[in-house]
Amino acid sequence: MYSARLLTSAATVALAAGLLTAPAATAVGAAVTDPHAVPAPGFASTGARTDACDDTTAPGFVPTAAPVLTARTTGTEARYALWDETTGTKLFDQTVPALDGLLSATPTGLTDGHTYAWRYWPAGGGKPTPKCHFRVDVTAPAAVAVSSTDFPESGSGQTPQKYAGQLGSFTFKADGATCYQYVLNGTLSVGSPCQTPAGPDGTLTVQLKPKQWGTNTLTVQATDDAGNVAQPVSYSFYAPWNPNPASAPGDVDGDAVADILLPDQAGNLQVISTGGNDTTPSSVIAAQLSPSGASWAGTEIVSRGYQNHDPVSDLQVLSPGNGYLYTYPNFDLGEFRGGAALFFGTRPAGTPGMEPDWSRATQLVGLGVLGQGTISSLLSVEDGDLWLFTNPRNMYRYRTATQLSTGGAWAGYQVIEPAVAADGSLTLRSRELATGQLREYAVPKGADGTYDFAALAAPAAGTVVGTFPVADYPTLDSSADGNLYAVTASRHLVTFTGLTHPKDRGLLK
Known part of the structure; x- marks a missing residue:
């Protein structure tokens, strides 16, 4: 030390x-x-x-x-x-x-x-x-002292200044420490005990977000430059429930900003804020929680609505070919430790020309809330045609299904989430896979609150607004705030303002 x-x-x-x-x-x-x-x-x-x-x-x-x-x-x-x-x-x-x-x-x-x-x-x-x-150096650092005015230690008699879902400052101090390892509501990882270097005086201040209201536990361990490790210290604190949480469509982690969901190379799902400057995820959802239990790669994910909790988006996940629409309730600000609810996400029975389950669906896109409630309406591509699912009820049960195209018109097109105008009208997008051409389609909202989806019957008739070849941009989509994003062939995340002003956020994991 x-x-x-x-x-x-x-x-x-x-x-x-x-x-x-x-x-x-x-x-x-x-x-x-x-x-x-x-x-x-x-x-x-x-x-x-x-x-x-x-x-x-x-x-x-x-x-x-x-x-x-x-x-x-x-x-x-x-x-x-x-x-x-x-x-x-x-x-x-x-x-x-x-x-x-x-x-x-x-x-x-x-x-x-x-x-x-x-x-x-x-x-x-x-x-x-x-x-x-x-x-x-054979002497371990002294025991870590942890302090926070935002989230004081339980039993201290001090009142928390922040709510669950908000960032708080935590300061670590240990004589002889040169780095720290820490985890909130979890177990310290095995391996290198140095997660973040300390300052010259052995102090480190970090920003952490307790994602569950109630009692939380922060575990901290100090290490010196010789690799001597102090005994872990547990710091328990109370994070009160926020009675007025901020919200935004597509917000998964509770920061009131839409998020981008992308798998990493290990098959885990990364939650990346559109408000950030790099590719650091705010949370990572383990591959074991995916529908296959092995990887989130290849799934279609919608994060546009929620039910029975604070206004952060649940996940609706399609794993093409297995017949289910998996719903992941978001009770923990993007951790999804509870996994999926299989009995959610049903579709109306007896609709002519439509399969009773999701086994024919190859694409899934959220449109946001169309009308009352907090659950998103959906578009799916099934046997090359576009289907609209509206009138959702409790537990994501859709009561109305409408076929929007015939003859497999949407085969060869990727459907991209829409931008939403101030009056609620939608601008849907698509990419023609053979050419990379990006098209837009107007879906106006009428004075009576209904939407006109007629423009979606013929995808080739959309307005061409750009070109994103699949070879250069294997992934192309839009976040719930209407801004396009892409992943390049070299796995760089590029975000846009609308369709312009590309910003390279760096290499994805």
């Missing part, structure tokens, strides 16, 4: 005393090369590793008082020595045998907090290895 320190003046004393000077060579001996300490000295906060085999590199830390000092030789043995740079004293000077060319020495009893120098010389004299350095 010791802070970075340059080689002390004691090293100068050692040099003056000749302690670090190789003995005069009487003959050219076998070569010695490749000096390394095990474990490798380094800095856990940055991941950097160094043997500091010069006089300028800051020595790395080892979490043991008995590191193994190794080198390679072409001879049968070599001499090694080790000095305490903090006190300027030589501690070891001895001959080490080689085993298949490997030299290995293990000094013991080294002092916590001290800096050491070491090197090897060939048997019989000759050029030594460079002088290498490391620092010993």
Whole structure:
């Protein structure tokens, strides 16, 4: 847990005393090369590793008082020595045998907090290895102190200043800490204990959003640069329910901004805010929660409505070919830990020309709320034709289905979510897969509240407003705020304002 320190003046004393000077060579001996300490000295906060085999590199830390000092030789043995740079004293000077060319020495009893120098010389004299350095740190950081004025610790008598679903500041402090690992309402991950570097004084302030109202638990663990880990600390706090939550169509994570939903390369579903500047997800929904239980890739997802909870969007998910429309209630601001409700999302029975389930549907698009309620109406493409599902009731049960095209007119077209005008009128979009041409279709809202979908009968008749070849943009869609987004062939997310002003948000996971 010791802070970075340059080689002390004691090293100068050692040099003056000749302690670090190789003995005069009487003959050219076998070569010695490749000096390394095990474990490798380094800095856990940055991941950097160094043997500091010069006089300028800051020595790395080892979490043991008995590191193994190794080198390679072409001879049968070599001499090694080790000095305490903090006190300027030589501690070891001895001959080490080689085993298949490997030299290995293990000094013991080294002092916590001290800096050491070491090197090897060939048997019989000759050029030594460079002088290498490391620092010993076997003391874990102190216990972490966690504080927050936004979400005070339970039992403190202080009143929370924020609600569930809002970002709050949390400050971690531990003497000797150089980085922290933390998790809200979960288990610390196994592996590298360094998640976020601390400041020079061992302090770190993070912004976290409790996604469930009631009692939450933040678990924090401190680590120093040697990799010594303190005992985890649990910080419990209460996040009150927000009586007046902000909302926006397509908002999944509760920040009142529409979200983009895209699978990562591992099949997990990423929730990415349209209001951000990069591709960092606000939450990641595990692949195991997908309809297949393996991946969200290939699914059609609508996030345009909600029911029986705060105004954040549920997910309606079509996995083409299996007959179900899966509904994922959003009770936890985009975590979806409760999984899917299979008995939701039914369609009207007995509609002429329509299958009783969703097995023929290959595309699914949300139109938003058309009329009363909070549930989105839907468009689906089935056997190449467009179907409209309206009049939703409790548990996403659609009572009306209308066929909008015939003859497989929409085969070869991708349907894209619409933009919604101030008067409620829609502008639907499509992409012709063969040419990449982007088209728009007006769906006006009448004075009586009904919508005219006549323009959707002939997709080729839409107004061409751009070109997005599938080879260049394998993914093209629109967020619920009406703004287009695309994923390039190199997996960069590009967002637009409407259809213009492209912005490269960076590489997706």
